[in-house]
Amino acid sequence: MQVEITQDVRANLRQALRVAGRREIGGVLMGEQIEPGHFRVVDLSIDKEMGGRAHFVRSPLAHVEALNAFFQRTGNRYDRFNYLGEWHSHPRFPVMPSIQDIASMRELVHGEQNIEFAVLLIVRLNWWRTIASSCTLFRRGYNPSPVEILEA
Template identity: 75%
Template sequence: MRIEITPDVKVTLRRSLRAAGRREIGGVLMGEQIEPGHFRVVDMSVDNETGGRAHFVRSPEAHADALDAFFRRTENEYERFNYLGEWHSHPRFPVTPSVQDAASMVDLVHGERGIDFAVLLIVRLDWWRWIASSCTLFHRGHQPSVVEILEG
């Protein structure tokens, strides 16, 4: 799988990461399917409230409005535009999923919500400008796998 992150989303990420400083933040990723296995992150939500120095857990209710607005803007064209996954920052740690991160994502795709797959994007701002990142695919019935991040 491959994902692109649009320049607008990168600007939002940088601003949010700068504002959060050393506190973890995160949200949901909303994407556009370009072709099978190739997605573009076109929007995201940001939860600036619930993160701590070494922990972030997103409240699903807090991002429902962002998802609803996204679906309205994309005229409920779910085959092309849909929920893509989750993101959060690791300002003090490597940009790889922790054991807790992976367990949360496995629970998400093996849960009752009917989500077959989701990506987890982990980011950190280096030198107040560059976004260091990793992206992992969690797919029902499969082992987690690395997602290629393309320059968008």
């Protein structure tokens, strides 16, 4: 799987990470399917309130409005524009999913939400204001697998 991250989304991430400093933040990723297995992150929500120094737990209610606005903006074309997954920062840790991250994402795709797959993007702002990141795919019935990140 490939996930493109647009320059606008990167700029929003960079700004949010700069403001958050050493506190973890996160939200949801909203994407466009370019072709099977190839998605572009076109928007994201940013939860600036829920993060701590060593963990982030997204408040679902805080992101429903962002998702609903995204669906309305994209004409409710769920086959092309939809929820893609989650993101959060690891300002003090490597940009790899923790055991808790893996458990949360497995619960998401194996839960009652009828979500077949979701990606987890983990980011950190480096000294030179570049974004270090990793992306992992979680699918029902499969082990987590790496996602190729493309710059759009």
